[in-house]
Amino acid sequence: MAGFPAEMLRLNGICPYFSMFPLDFPLAHLSQAGPGEWVLDPFCGRGTTNYAARLLGLPSVGVDRCRVAVAIAAAKMVQVTPEEVTALCARILQGGADPVDVPTGPFWDLCYHPDTLAEMCKVREALLRECVTAPQIALRAIMLGALHGPLQKNGAGYLSNQMPRTYATKPNSAINFWLKRGLKPPRVSLLEVVSRRAHRFFATIPPRTPGWIMEDDSRRLDEHVFPERFRWVVTSPPYMQMRNYVPDQWLRNWFLGGPPNVDYSYEGQIGQLRGDAFAAALAEVWRAVSRLCAPGARLVVRFGCIPSARYSGAEVLMRTLALADCGWAIREVRSAGPSTRGKRQAEQFGRAGTAVEEIDLVAQLEA
Numbered sequence: 001m002a003g004f005p006a007e008m009l010r011l012n013g014i015c016p017y018f019s020m021f022p023l024d025f026p027l028a029h030l031s032q033a034g035p036g037e038w039v040l041d042p043f044c045g046r047g048t049t050n051y052a053a054r055l056l057g058l059p060s061v062g063v064d065r066c067r068v069a070v071a072i073a074a075a076k077m078v079q080v081t082p083e084e085v086t087a088l089c090a091r092i093l094q095g096g097a098d099p100v101d102v103p104t105g106p107f108w109d110l111c112y113h114p115d116t117l118a119e120m121c122k123v124r125e126a127l128l129r130e131c132v133t134a135p136q137i138a139l140r141a142i143m144l145g146a147l148h149g150p151l152q153k154n155g156a157g158y159l160s161n162q163m164p165r166t167y168a169t170k171p172n173s174a175i176n177f178w179l180k181r182g183l184k185p186p187r188v189s190l191l192e193v194v195s196r197r198a199h200r201f202f203a204t205i206p207p208r209t210p211g212w213i214m215e216d217d218s219r220r221l222d223e224h225v226f227p228e229r230f231r232w233v234v235t236s237p238p239y240m241q242m243r244n245y246v247p248d249q250w251l252r253n254w255f256l257g258g259p260p261n262v263d264y265s266y267e268g269q270i271g272q273l274r275g276d277a278f279a280a281a282l283a284e285v286w287r288a289v290s291r292l293c294a295p296g297a298r299l300v301v302r303f304g305c306i307p308s309a310r311y312s313g314a315e316v317l318m319r320t321l322a323l324a325d326c327g328w329a330i331r332e333v334r335s336a337g338p339s340t341r342g343k344r345q346a347e348q349f350g351r352a353g354t355a356v357e358e359i360d361l362v363a364q365l366e367a
C-alpha cells in the first residue's frame with residue numbers, strides 16, 4: 001500500500017475475522033477526506049475502516065453487534081508498546097490464584113495442552129475482570145488471534161492443536177480430525193507467543209487518532225453519543241443470504257466470556273434475515289446513520305449477494321437506500337471487480353465454494 005511502511009500495516013492483521021474487506025478499499029476512499037473529518041463504520045467487523053482512518057490521521061467510530069469483532073477492532077485504536085503488553089501478560093501469569101473456570105471434556109483435552117490451557121484461562125479471567133487500558137485491550141486481541149491455528153514446527157505459533165486460523169472447527173469434527181491423525185496439543189509458552197505477537201503487531205503503529213469502537217445494534221444508534229457529525233461512512237453490511245457466521249467464532253466468543261461450546265443464540269445479526277426483512281433492517285441502519293452525518297457526507301458501501309439470489313447485490317442495496325428514504329443520493333455503482341488472492345470478503349465467505357458478486361456503491365447525503 002503506497003505511502004505506508006509494511007510494518008505499520010501489520011496491526012490490521014492481528015486477528016482474522018470471518019468477513020473482512022482489504023485495507024486498500026477504505027484507504028482509497030478516505031484518502032479524499034479533509035483533515036479532522038470524522039469517519040463511521042456501522043458494521044465495523046475487525047475495524048479495517050477504523051485502521052485506515054487512523055493511518056490517514058482521521059478520527060473514527062466503529063460499531064458492531066458481535067463482541068469478537070469489537071474486541072479485535074478496539075485493539076486497532078490503542079497506543080501501546082510491545083513491552084507494555086508483554087509485561088502485563090507476565091504480571092497476570094505470575095500473580096494471583098489459579099484460574100477458577102477451566103473448561104473440561106474431550107474437546108478441551110485434545111485442543112490445548114493442560115498447562116497452556118491453564119495459562120489461557122488465567123489471562124482470560126484477568127481480562128474478563130477488567131479490560132479498559134491500552135495494554136489490556138491489545139493483549140485481548142493478541143489472545144484472540146493466537147487462540148487457534150495450524151500447528152507449527154517451532155511450536156510457538158498458535159496455542160491450539162491443528163485448526164484453521166479464520167474459524168474454530170465445531171467440537172465433534174475437531175475431535176474426530178485429531179483422533180484420526182493422532183494429533184496431540186502442543187505445550188506452548190503463552191508468554192512467548194504473546195511477546196512475539198506484541199512485537200509483530202505493535203512495534204510500529206501510526207499515532208492514535210480520536211474515536212472508539214462500540215458494541216451495539218446499528219439500527220438503534222443514539223445521535224447524542226457522538227461529539228461531531230460524520231463526513232464519511234465506509235462500510236460493508238452483512239451479505240444477504242449468508243448464514244450466521246458467529247458460531248464459527250465460538251472459541252473466540254468463549255474467550256470473551258461466552259459459553260465453552262458453540263453459541264447459536266447470538267441475536268441482532270442482520271445477515272440472518274431474509275428478503276424484505278433484510279432490506280428493511282438495512283434501511284433502518286441507513287436512516288439511523290443519516291441522522292449522525294453532516295449534509296454532503298459520503299456513504300461508501302461494499303456489498304454482495306450469492307449468484308443464486310433472486311436479485312443482484314446492486315438491486316438489493318439500491319432498494320434498501322430507496323426504502324430508507326432519508327436523503328442518500330446514489331452517485332456511483334460499480335462492480336468491485338474480480339477477487340484478488342483470498343483478500344476479498346467474497347472469498348472469506350466463499351470457502352464452501354460459493355462465489356459472491358460484489359459491488360461498490362457511493363452515495364451522498366443531500367443538504
Ligand SMILES: C[S@@+](CC[C@H](N)C(=O)[O-])C[C@H]1O[C@@H](n2cnc3c(N)ncnc32)[C@H](O)[C@@H]1O
Nearest residue numbers: 020021043045046048064065066217218269270
Ligand atoms: C461484512 S462484516 C464487516 C467486515 C468489515 N468490513 C471488516 O473488514 O472486518 C459485517 C458485520 O456486520 C455486523 N453486524 C450484523 N448485524 C449488525 C447490527 N445489527 N448492528 C451492527 N453490526 C452488525 C456483523 O457482526 C459483521 O461483523
